[in-house]
Amino acid sequence: MSNSYPLISVNGVIGQQISPLDRGFAYGDGLFETCRLTRGVIPLWALHKARLRAGCERLRIPLDEALLEHYLAALLSAAALAEGIFKVTVTRGVGGRGYGLPAEVFPTYCLALYDTAINLAHQQGVVLRVCQQRLARNASLAGIKHLNRLEQILARTEWQDTAIVDGLLMDKNGHFIESTSSNLFIVRKGQLLTPNLSRCGVAGIMRQLITDVLAPGAGITTEIGSVTLSDLQSADEVFICNAVNGIWPVVEIRSEANPMIFSQGNITAALQQALRAYFSGKVI
């Protein structure tokens, strides 16, 4: 194949553009999923689809899953890409001026395949920083992966040092919630603690896989609660995760205070191993 990437289809048509009247463009009125493609399939697609469905229900966007599956199959077939990243954006489609929902909604399905390689070096450990930017709290938008991402963009402008891989975001109360593109876990006394996302943050697919499948399978329990600076400082291990990159051990967190240094630990390594086994089992 000699495709140029990203290979993109809009409503099933490769090369199609977006209407300037699309509410995704006008208001960020939609949702997206970023998925790992490996061995030609998306092993976590069922979980991504479930989150997308939940997001569409929250925003009242009438998702047509069969149509989405059709577009996905067609794009995968056109690309014949084995390893990479799949991104789907679903918006409320074309609308008039003003925030009121269109009388009839025809969602826009924008699917993109990237031939991006996974960063294996980061699986050995990454350096993070603590961002100044805070996440605003709004339960009606928390958890879902919507298109209103200016907080993450502003946070990402705070550093240029390429040694720093990602930035941690707190809410208004100084509780750590996530990084700009991953969820956060800390390990203490052999157990996991990950932030409560009921008021802000994105409930990640890899986070879900860890709490529901990988950690229980390894005999590790997970607590969902508040994560403060002192929780971080006293953590035995820290890692971040997302559906594309998997699990990245955190070796250092830089902030205005003294940097926090973490050793790479057994629990994180065990979860990385469980994830590799899970992926191997998923795709035969």
Add this chain to the structure above:
Amino acid sequence: MSNSYPLISVNGVIGQQISPLDRGFAYGDGLFETCRLTRGVIPLWALHKARLRAGCERLRIPLDEALLEHYLAALLSAAALAEGIFKVTVTRGVGGRGYGLPAEVFPTYCLALYDTAINLAHQQGVVLRVCQQRLARNASLAGIKHLNRLEQILARTEWQDTAIVDGLLMDKNGHFIESTSSNLFIVRKGQLLTPNLSRCGVAGIMRQLITDVLAPGAGITTEIGSVTLSDLQSADEVFICNAVNGIWPVVEIRSEANPMIFSQGNITAALQQALRAYFSGKVI
């Protein structure tokens, strides 16, 4: 002319579409202005442009004002529309995957002309409601008219009754901030009070014209502060305003409590009259 509206140009090309890789579509990474066009000109354009400039500075989008003016002049010339609405959307342009800013940014300028008539009936008085949806507080996004508008969209889904023209939004502390598409003023003892927008809300052009020009010109002082339910309940007059619709007296606000009823008052009428005079003076 026999244009079909909206007449839209993207980067100066009428009929052009938006790239699926535009960061406006991907993340709501941009800003917009909605302006009243009257007698073929945009009388408040200087104020709109100043807010757009401030928003672009906040988001670090390199606005090219001369280019924008060029595109605007070309679109107005192509349309030859006398009365309507002009909307401009400026985004960070095309980018790769991820929140980090592109190495080189070429903003997208999407300009649209609508032949929408102004609703004169609403200048006699409108009915509002109080929304359940709250505005999250984030000082780094407050005031500017960015493209992350899911809160307004969710608020607007709360009612279908066409007698209700707009909904009022509170912040997390129960302070009234604005309606989904307008700013809020209350009149008490001959003076104006309008919400502080330092932590959420859009700093409207008409609000600015009122506080800086129209009210002082009529000898009316304006306080910027917190507006609570009891402030609303005890108000002598209430009005909302935006750059397109001007000033709309509020005659009723419905909520879970008893509806609040307001008489149309002299101060609101004086400001409406001052606005008409201002517009007449602006366009000869």
